[in-house]
């Protein structure tokens with residue numbers, strides 16, 4: 001079987017693109033909000049490195065973020081693409097506990113696992129961990145989540161530190177790893193059930 005990593009190591013262009021994607025990813029805010037039009041920050045970084053995706057698609061990073069991406073890519077800075085949203089103070093989600101029906105759909109939607117609550121119980125957002133991505137809003141069937149300004153007068157990298165970005169990245173990666181593990185366990189359970197059914201049928 002071909003090892004893609006091995007292939008990349010023998011292809012200088014691919015190695016350079018991979019290194020650039022890593023640096024670009026490190027320069028992104030890691031809210032995983034998808035406003036850039038990509039599945040997550042890493043995918044956007046990869047697209048900038050591999051496909052020349054525009055460097056002005058990340059509203060959470062703001063104009064300063066565009067400058068950072070311009071410096072890394074050697075391209076000219078551009079105004080933020082309004083199709084992706086606009087720069088503004090970072091916001092945080094707050095759940096109206098009286099309206100919450102405990103459906104847990106917001107937990108499934110949150111990319112950084114910062115909502116806590118048990119099924120059928122009131123849910124709450126851990127304020128310090130919320131990136132303001134807003135992905136929980138459309139998930140809520142009773143519209144009981146609102147966004148409050150968390151950093152009045154500050155936006156982009158003035159409202160979000162490198163340490164916060166790194167913490168968000170780690171939580172997102174942990175969530176992805178857990179999700180992959182759960183899917184593998186579910187597939188193994190289904191395969192075992194299918195084998196058991198086949199064995200009963202044979203018997």
Ligand code: SF4
Pocket residue numbers: 028029030031032033034035036037038039040041042044057058059060061
């Ligand atoms: S923080 Fe920026 S790069 Fe990351 S998903 Fe949001 S818009 Fe895309």
Ligand code: SF4
Pocket residue numbers: 092093109110111112113114115125129130131132133134135136137
């Ligand atoms: S609570 Fe909502 S806004 Fe905050 S990080 Fe989670 S999904 Fe995003």
Ligand code: SF4
Pocket residue numbers: 095099100101102103104105106107117123139140141142143144145
């Ligand atoms: S999606 Fe809305 S109703 Fe459901 S648990 Fe979350 S906040 Fe409560």
